[in-house]
Amino acid sequence: MSDADAPYLQALQAAVAGEHAAVWASGRAAGELGGTRRAQAQQELDAHRRARDELRSRVVALGAEPVDAALAYVEPFPVDDPAGGRRLMAHVNAALAATYADVAAASEPAARREAAAWSSEAAVRAVGWGAEAQAFPGT
């Protein structure tokens, strides 16, 4: 890995950590949700696992060791009913929108579209879970 890759690697590692957290959050939220919302959270859990694994492979390709999931996560607010589950999903997806914007910014010009698309997708998922739209999502 060259020095020029360092900011990109740092941003990628933050995204790996973010997707680890999103996997946890999706499972946690699914436990509080029912019906179609529960199924939606479980589908997102699978999608976040795939995203995490893809990002991990990119970290490995740069010759680094991907960050591990935390041993445990702090709930940023009480998650003990369906509203809390939806709020957790909104929160984690809004945060991912900003995390992927960091990946885009740390990428070279002409290599940012994928991360920018991931940022927009996460932002849209956030409003789908009830987040307010923001001028600069996740910030």
Next chain:
Amino acid sequence: MDRRSFLVLSATAIGLAGCTSDSSAPTPRPSAPEPIPAGDPDAGLRTRVAASELALIGLYRSAIVQIPKRAGELQRFLDHHEAHLARVAPDTAVPAEASAEPSAPTSASAAPGPGDASPTVTLKALARAESAAQAQHVVACDAAQDAALARDLCLMAASEAQHAAVIESFREKGATA
């Protein structure tokens, strides 16, 4: 052991936004808008983005008049576009009232304007304009020479994707419900 008592503080807790505010983060976000410096390699890009934001502001001003029952939400989105404009081109003045036509054609200005259309048609035009702006700003993010500007453009695109999704949900619920 109670589940909640098992949870322990973790540096990678779910408050992911903290990951981006670290002083060692790759691209610090600007604390305040600054004038476009002379010789800025992104000057042309900033001008194009400003034109698209002005066009969206004009569309929202018309839509707020036309759909008063959605004025609160639409005003918030208009405020977002003013924040976008202030971030990328802080010296650009926003016209005082509705006619905020940009001098250059943009994706947003090419979209059908609200005019005398029904609320449903107006919302469809707004959603299309937001989607076009989102795509345009992803491309601008890709082209920006300045990493902090690229980050802002990426997040502006994300915001516009949110607007389009929310406006589509208005349409599904009924434009003036």
